[in-house]
Amino acid sequence: MLKKENILLVDDDIQILELLQRHLTSMHYHTYSAVSVKEALYILKDTAIDLLITDINMPDINGIQLIKYMAEHYPDIPKLVVTGFPSIDDAMSVIKSGATEYITKPFTKSELADAVQKSLECTQHRKSKEKVFPKAQQGYGEMIGTSEAFKEVVEIIERVKDNHATILVQGESGTGKELVARSIHYSGKFARAPFIAVNCGAIPENLLEAELFGYTKGAFTGAFETRNGFFQAANNGTIFLDEIGNASLAVQGKLLRVLQEKEVTKVGSQKSEKLNVRVIAATNSSLTELIEKKLFREDLYYRLTVVSISVPPLRERISDIPMLVSKFLQKYGVEYKDRLVGIAPDALEILERYPWPGNIRELENVIQRAVIMSDGQVTVKHLPEQVKFQIDFPEQALKPLKQVEKEYIEKVLVATGNNKTKAAEILQIDRKTLREKLK
Known part of the structure; x- marks a missing residue:
């Protein structure tokens, strides 16, 4: 009667697979076989495996990469390495990669049994x-870090935090550009003044101008009262314009006037209002590329980059x-x-x-x-x-039909435990034809 443990065998040598299969079956284990790492991963996806036994030296993807992959994707499955090319470097490499046991070919049935037993007893890597x-x-304000790249950003913040210079914060999405803007505002002498954050990409284009600069009653359909915009709310403090590259050219023109004249005009009004606002803009896109495409004003770009801060990616x-x-x-x-x-x-x-x-x-x-x-x-x-660790499988080279047929027959034989009658049934050929092909 078979034991409950399922053992996955991976080796490109059919004879070794058959030997392992024969030994382990006699020990009452249930086995699955694969002649490549790719085939092994297919089995792992759909089968509950209790132990992996793999060779190191295999074509395309070797056993070390399989061990690394399993150590992270299947950390609870013990890994036993069987190889015919023993060396101290190999041994150290497989152990560091997450292997539980390591035995060399040729091995006796009792040596295999001992290694399998020890591996099954070790169900989790010690470090876990x-x-x-x-x-x-450690860090600065709400920002965390001590790296050199982080310190360079902090140094610029220290220089600009106490003045109203216009600042452009650039960096990839998710790097913490708003945290940089908040650190500039709340670490300086204007910390008690308002800080207003606006995501220009989240506001519909036809509403952005009204939201930024305010509007008068009757300026457009739905304007039932006169309202101040984000700029008026940020007076004497800081307005943070995130994703500035998404602003329309019309809004960009209004922003340019705000930066030049220090005043805003509500939508529907002819009267301008003087404001004292520090503008911090941010973008994860290249404004210079948008300028080349005529999607961003070059004069506004130069106004925004009085000080430029590049936030490093993680x-x-x-x-x-x-x-x-x-x-x-x-x-x-x-x-x-x-x-x-x-x-x-x-x-x-x-x-x-x-x-x-x-x-x-x-x-x-x-x-x-x-x-x-x-x-x-x-x-x-x-x-x-x-x-986690990923395996990049090389593109399969085109092969002669005979080679493809040979590899598939070997795969079927491994899957059937070298049962030629069953293999012939799967291949839909008779045993005589199979014997001829095997020659």
Whole structure:
């Protein structure tokens, strides 16, 4: 009678697969076989596997990459490496990659049995049981970081915080451009004055002008009263214009007048109002490219860039990731768990390695979800698939028909445990034809 453990075997050598299959079946284990890493991943998606046994040296994608992939995507499955090319470097490499056991060919049945037993007893990588709790956070205002790229931004903030110079904050989406604007305002001598944030991309184009500069009663359909705009609300303080590149050319013209004359005119009015407002604009797009396409005014661009701040993407602030993780662990640990939440070292290593195309916003979302899914400690299994190790499969080269047929017959034989009668049925040929092809 077969044991409950399912063992996945991965080796491009059909004879080794058959040998492993025969030995493990005699030990009452249930086995699945794959002749490539790609085939193994297909099996893993749909099958509950208790142990992986893989070779190292295989064409296209090797066993080391499979071990790394499984260590992050299937951290609870133990991994046993069987190889015919033993070396100290190989041994160190597979152990660091997440392998549980390592044996070399040729091996005896008893050696295999011992290695399988030890591997099944080790159900989780040791590092995942360790905890790292949030460290003291360092930064500036609400911003967190100590990296050189972060310090360069802070240095510019220190120089502009006490004057009303117009500032353009540039950076990829999710890098914290609004936090930079808030730090400029609230760290300076105008901190008690209003700070008004406006997302120019979230307001319909036909309403943006009225929302920014206000309007008079009857200026347009639905204008039942005279109202001030965001600029009037920000008088003597700071207005933050996020996604300035989305403003229409008409609104850009009005903004230029505000910056030049220090005054605004309500929609439907002929009378201008003097204002004292510091303008901080932000964009994640290239304004110079928009200028070339005649979508952004060049004269407004120069008015906005009296001071320019480039906020670095998170991939250029790798050393700041642990502190940012700590900040979000504390925030969501208290919000969802009412306690401090820790993180496993191997999970933190994955977060430090990932390039974060969505920047800090993406990191915060990942930590928020992980805290919700965890029971007091964030581990590898609580992280989303996209941040973990990925295997890039090379494009399949075109092959002769005979080679494709040979590989498929081998695949069917492995799947059937070398049962030629069953393989012939699947291939819809008779046993004699199969024997001829195998020659």
